[in-house]
Amino acid sequence: MYLAKVIVTKKASILDPQGETIKNALQNLDFKKIDDVKQGSYFEVKIDADNQEKADQITNSICKELLVNQNMESYKFSLEEV
């Protein structure tokens, strides 16, 4: 069994108004050193795969088919055996 930890974020070229709002809120809280905030999503997916290569393939497929809107988001993930 493998555990995929997937992080989905807006592409660099896409405005992230929620991240911008959080940044402003942090600056209002006097965190003067906050320069930029990006908001994204995080998924943990348990995958019953025979080996890491297959788990890798499945993770890529579920990202492309559902978890990620490739028009505006990008993703990265790590895999560990559990």
Next chain:
Amino acid sequence: MNFGIISFPGSNCDWDLYYAIKDELNESCKMISSDETNLDEFDVILIPGGFSYGDYLRSGAIGSLASAMQAVKKIAKEGKIIIGICNGFQILTESNLLPGSLMVNEQPEFISKWQNLKVENNQTIFSNKFKKNQIVKMPIAHGEGNYYCDEETLKELESNHQIVFRYEDNPNGSVNDIAGITNKEGNILGMMPHPERAVETILGGIDGLTLFQSLKNTNSEVIK
């Protein structure tokens, strides 16, 4: 014309649409479950606003996987008319039936107000009863209506005249003020404004009804 409205768990503009079509447009109309697998009997499918499946993951992402949407894909290919309004527009982009995406508004707040729109293209089956460049008024009510697509897609939308409505005083940050677009073939419309909420003078305007009346205007040419 036979109108069908797909009601998803979390849709909340479905009955407004039903009322607009049945009582104001005076056409036959049926409410359809999102589990439906065959939509062959319908000439027009309406995908309503709301929060289908709680808008979990992304707006419209889970809705786009419902059985009824697979059936929509089939009849859309056959040239039947499909209209997605608000969450319905989001479902159509998530289904890849329309290009682009609807992102969080530039100012991340829910906007609910009457909005002026410019009729950019009045040569579509959805807009032929408007005048070109006519300013019309319909309500908007959304938190994620900020239309985005890459530059190449935007160029295509412009050169193919797929942009039907543009916002006056862009409320949400949409690229090129886009409020509503069609697919390249011209039988699918997605728009964030709510025509079904503008079908009676007492509601504040009837420009939405004019949109639905445009469908009847071209009935014979479009429906095979």
